[in-house]
Amino acid sequence: MVEAIGVHKAYGRLEVLKGIDLTVQRGEVLCLIGPSGSGKSTFLRCINHLEKIDGGALSVDGELVGYRQSGNRLYELKDHEVCGKRAEIGMVFQRFNLFPHMSVLDNITSGPLWVKKAPGGSSKDRARQLLDRVGLADKVDAYPNQLSGGQQQRVAIARALAMDPKLMLFDEPTSALDPELVGDVLDVMRDLADEGMTMIIVTHEMGFAREVGDVVVFMDGGVVVEQGDPTQVLTDPQHERTRSFLAKVL
Amino acid sequence: MTGPAGLSKPDAGVSRDRASMKIVPVRHPWRWVTSGVILVLVAMLVNSLLFSHVVRGGTREGRFQWAVVGHYLFATPVLRGIVVTLELTVIAMVAGVVIGIILAVMRLSPNRLLSGSAWLYIWFFRGTPVLVQLTFWYVGISYLYTHLTLGVPFGAALVTLNSTTLITSFVAGALGLSLNEGAYMSEIVRAGIISVDEGQTEAAASLGMSKGLTLRKIVLPQAMRIIIPPTGNETISMLKTTSLVSVISGVDLFQATQNISNTNYEVVPLLVVASLWYLFFTSILTIGQFYVERYYARGAARALPPTPFQRLKMSLHHVRAKPVPALSEVPWVAPHD
Numbered sequence: 001m002v003e004a005i006g007v008h009k010a011y012g013r014l015e016v017l018k019g020i021d022l023t024v025q026r027g028e029v030l031c032l033i034g035p036s037g038s039g040k041s042t043f044l045r046c047i048n049h050l051e052k053i054d055g056g057a058l059s060v061d062g063e064l065v066g067y068r069q070s071g072n073r074l075y076e077l078k079d080h081e082v083c084g085k086r087a088e089i090g091m092v093f094q095r096f097n098l099f100p101h102m103s104v105l106d107n108i109t110s111g112p113l114w115v116k117k118a119p120g121g122s123s124k125d126r127a128r129q130l131l132d133r134v135g136l137a138d139k140v141d142a143y144p145n146q147l148s149g150g151q152q153q154r155v156a157i158a159r160a161l162a163m164d165p166k167l168m169l170f171d172e173p174t175s176a177l178d179p180e181l182v183g184d185v186l187d188v189m190r191d192l193a194d195e196g197m198t199m200i201i202v203t204h205e206m207g208f209a210r211e212v213g214d215v216v217v218f219m220d221g222g223v224v225v226e227q228g229d230p231t232q233v234l235t236d237p238q239h240e241r242t243r244s245f246l247a248k249v250l
Numbered sequence: 251m252t253g254p255a256g257l258s259k260p261d262a263g264v265s266r267d268r269a270s271m272k273i274v275p276v277r278h279p280w281r282w283v284t285s286g287v288i289l290v291l292v293a294m295l296v297n298s299l300l301f302s303h304v305v306r307g308g309t310r311e312g313r314f315q316w317a318v319v320g321h322y323l324f325a326t327p328v329l330r331g332i333v334v335t336l337e338l339t340v341i342a343m344v345a346g347v348v349i350g351i352i353l354a355v356m357r358l359s360p361n362r363l364l365s366g367s368a369w370l371y372i373w374f375f376r377g378t379p380v381l382v383q384l385t386f387w388y389v390g391i392s393y394l395y396t397h398l399t400l401g402v403p404f405g406a407a408l409v410t411l412n413s414t415t416l417i418t419s420f421v422a423g424a425l426g427l428s429l430n431e432g433a434y435m436s437e438i439v440r441a442g443i444i445s446v447d448e449g450q451t452e453a454a455a456s457l458g459m460s461k462g463l464t465l466r467k468i469v470l471p472q473a474m475r476i477i478i479p480p481t482g483n484e485t486i487s488m489l490k491t492t493s494l495v496s497v498i499s500g501v502d503l504f505q506a507t508q509n510i511s512n513t514n515y516e517v518v519p520l521l522v523v524a525s526l527w528y529l530f531f532t533s534i535l536t537i538g539q540f541y542v543e544r545y546y547a548r549g550a551a552r553a554l555p556p557t558p559f560q561r562l563k564m565s566l567h568h569v570r571a572k573p574v575p576a577l578s579e580v581p582w583v584a585p586h587d
């Protein structure tokens with residue numbers, strides 16, 4: 001589903017990604033761990049066309065990110081084509097980023113209604129279903145600031161799911177939450193994984209990574225240091241950098 | 251002072267004791283003194299406005315000649331002037347907001363040519379007095395360009411118009427005020443746009459929304475909370491700035507009253523007529539601003555502030571049934587050490 005080969009990204013002279021190689025199969029859950037500033041968010045943003053890569057190749061579902069191949073030429077995607085690509089990938093942010101001026105229902109239907117131009121009635125029904133699924137059926141008409149952090153994050157997940165994405169990206173979805181609210185969000189993500197959603201999750205929840213992840217990738221300094229089976233990477237890391245990172249967070 | 255020990259729950263006996271004590275509110279003697287002074291001043295003002303008399307030209311008459319004010323308050327020329335004032339205000343503000351949004355988006359664009367030209371526009375229109383701009387549009391344009399032509403750039407002309415007939419004082423006034431207002435509004439809109447968290451744009455982008463859609467549906471509605479209060483201010487200010495069209499022979503509310511007093515020499519009563527109308531429309535705008543602000547506060551405040559009407563209802567309710575403070579509402583005051 002996602003294939004990265006030698007992905008490079010620099011901000012000015014600061015090289016943030018120095019050749020990332022990894023693959024995510026359809027239906028697989030990949031957990032991305034690593035110290036702060038190692039480029040995890042940057043990599044996720046590259047997958048979702050929010051950043052342009054400077055080198056290497058990145059493809060989602062067999063199509064290059066940011067380019068369209070025609071014959072043996074690559075054409076840079078136009079703005080509306082980029083929007084179309086993003087619409088197929090769901091993203092959940094650390095700080096929720098719900099639209100505060102819109103009710104929960106309007107937040108969830110915003111994508112289907114405005115981007116996919118779906119009919120209003122079915123969008124609303126679907127939004128209610130999704131809210132029910134994340135356990136917030138009674139919050140349809142609430143505004144985001146009337147919800148707890150955990151509830152907001154579950155609405156954000158529902159909002160992303162409303163676009164029927166083929167891939168979900170999570171950037172530290174539970175880092176801004178009080179410990180007792182983390183569980184509800186992780187439950188929703190676990191259900192998604194069980195249903196076969198392809199997911200890339202940047203997380204500090206090692207227990208969750210081990211339980212739900214099919215692969216754990218440890219990144220540091222803009223490169224993938226180690227990857228493999230979660231239990232193996234988390235309990236018996238092969239690299240010194242992985243060991244010292246895990247010693248700090250576990 | 252109040253350490254953790256002070257916050258701990260006092261034993262039941264003490265608390266019940268305290269709960270039954272009479273509460274003595276803080277006294278504010280200076281409030282009474284200042285209120286007294288203000289009351290006296292108000293009484294003097296009312297007396298001077300309504301009941302005092304002066305002798306003018308051998309006849310004794312009311313100082314403020316309210317009868318004259320009343321006579322001209324709804325005079326046809328005055329009402330016509332009001333229409334002009336309101337039209338100019340509405341046109342200038344609507345056009346100003348539209349120009350302001352366009353300029354603000356241009357200024358925030360990564361394209362240097364766009365942001366540079368917006369900067370230049372704002373620099374020019376904020377840097378010259380609006381009175382000069384108005385005069386320029388009225389006399390300058392017809393002087394520089396006797397005919398205005400609509401057509402292909404450097405090519406064939408489709409329509410040619412005589413500038414002096416096209417640029418009436420109303421057109422010049424509307425044009426000048428709008429262009430000038432656009433420069434000020436753009437800074438207000440820009441402040442609103444940059445106040446919206448970047449995460450909002452990012453979340454919108456991740457749902458596949460285009461830049462234009464994001465601006466219209468996500469960014470601007472949130473920016474409104476920042477944009478509305480100064481825009482209300484600008485509108486009120488514009489209502490009065492329109493009186494400048496009198497210098498380019500526009501007949502607005504102010505000029506209409508001037509025209510009357512030029513023939514009957516009742517200068518002060520007609521100034522009062524103009525002021526009363528300006529005050530009346532300013533009051534309406536102020537009320538309107540309250541409700542617009544309240545509308546755009548949705549989602550920003552957990553509970554919307556009550557409208558004056560709701561507040562009235564609440565205070566009436568309060569008077570009818572004065573609540574006895576419940577034991578839990580009486581704050582426990584820890585002893586000072």
Ligand SMILES: Nc1ncnc2c1ncn2[C@@H]1O[C@H](COP(=O)(O)OP(=O)(O)OP(=O)(O)O)[C@@H](O)[C@H]1O
Pocket residue numbers: 011014016034035036037038039040041042043
């Ligand atoms: N827009 C930007 N401009 C310049 N530098 C940036 C930008 N975004 C990120 N960086 C830098 O890139 C590096 C990697 O950032 P990134 O956000 O990807 O790290 P991260 O692994 O997600 O860290 P964290 O765990 O703290 O979220 C950091 O050094 C950061 O300062």
Ligand SMILES: [Mg+2]
Pocket residue numbers: 040041042171172
């Ligand atoms: Mg990050």
